[in-house]
Amino acid sequence: MGRTADYTNERCSIAATLEVVGDPWTLLILRDAFAGVKRFEQWQERLGVARNVLASRLKSLVAHGVMEAQRYSERPPRQEYVLTPKGLDLSPLLLTMAEWGDQHVYGIGKGPVHFVHKTCGCDFHPRLACEACGEVIDRRDLRRVVHETSQTVGEALEAVKIPAE
Amino acid sequence: MGRTADYTNERCSIAATLEVVGDPWTLLILRDAFAGVKRFEQWQERLGVARNVLASRLKSLVAHGVMEAQRYSERPPRQEYVLTPKGLDLSPLLLTMAEWGDQHVYGIGKGPVHFVHKTCGCDFHPRLACEACGEVIDRRDLRRVVHETSQTVGEALEAVKIPAE
DNA sequence: AGAGTCAGTTGTGATAAAAAACCTAATGCC
């Protein structure tokens, strides 16, 4: 009801993803997690995000099973946040975003970070391939099929949410 | 300042992409654009988004060159919004988001929409492939290289922005 | 003439995010 875009009544996998990682800051938190950041203060310093917002985002990512809080000290209670397999599966999303930003904002090769494909030695640029046949696809090679599903994003998320302890 | 995360001082292609399409609603607007929506009232009805927010998002997408406003009536002034090539290049991003939502929220095959790869006939699931060698990659096949770039997101965006007339 | 459509603009108020201060418990250092 309040202010935010509420994606929970949509019936859409894109909206479902947005509901988990679509908050402001969340994707930058994840980007840094992929770069090796694990602790509150590191994120706070690198992003300059408000501490309350950072705390709430980390809590939400844990609740959604994208990150896991691991104790590394009992007293004082200290925890590190590490990506779960579900979180690691977001890497294609981040790489795809980086590619678009590179191509259309910075200009190819002018972006601040790029990747090298170790097995072929070339600069890495992602393309989408079909898992089944391995072929690189074009948008027009796809046919969209609508499935009758009664679940909204909210309902589907309820089923995978990790209860706070 | 206010509420939003301000990505413009980051030096990062992911942040650059977020600055263009990271607003609440924007990606759903684009999703619907890929599904064929072109007009204000169609988006408004399908998304239930506030009209002022929709107007501002469309304006921003046009300013960033992701959509183009095409006149189809002079009086009264009416326009349709269509995706530019830059906007069409966001399709991998949307497909990747849909795939993650499918796998980790709805469950594989239970999502509301899926795609069929016409050339091989199979259900389409995207994987990232290396443009150079065509091989499907794993996250660990990549080496991250940091580039010395002085441009922030804000500076880079300034250079590609389309001036309002 | 009156009702309806399309594409917005213009208020007003609610609320989540930002900023900054504060807290707790431990640890380092002289």
Added chain:
DNA sequence: GGCATTAGGTTTTTTATCACAACTGACTCT
């Protein structure tokens, strides 16, 4: 012992942005 510092947050206050709804033009349809 006493004081500063660090880590990981929570609390309080302020503010920018969103939601809601009403309104505006310029037409079209009946």
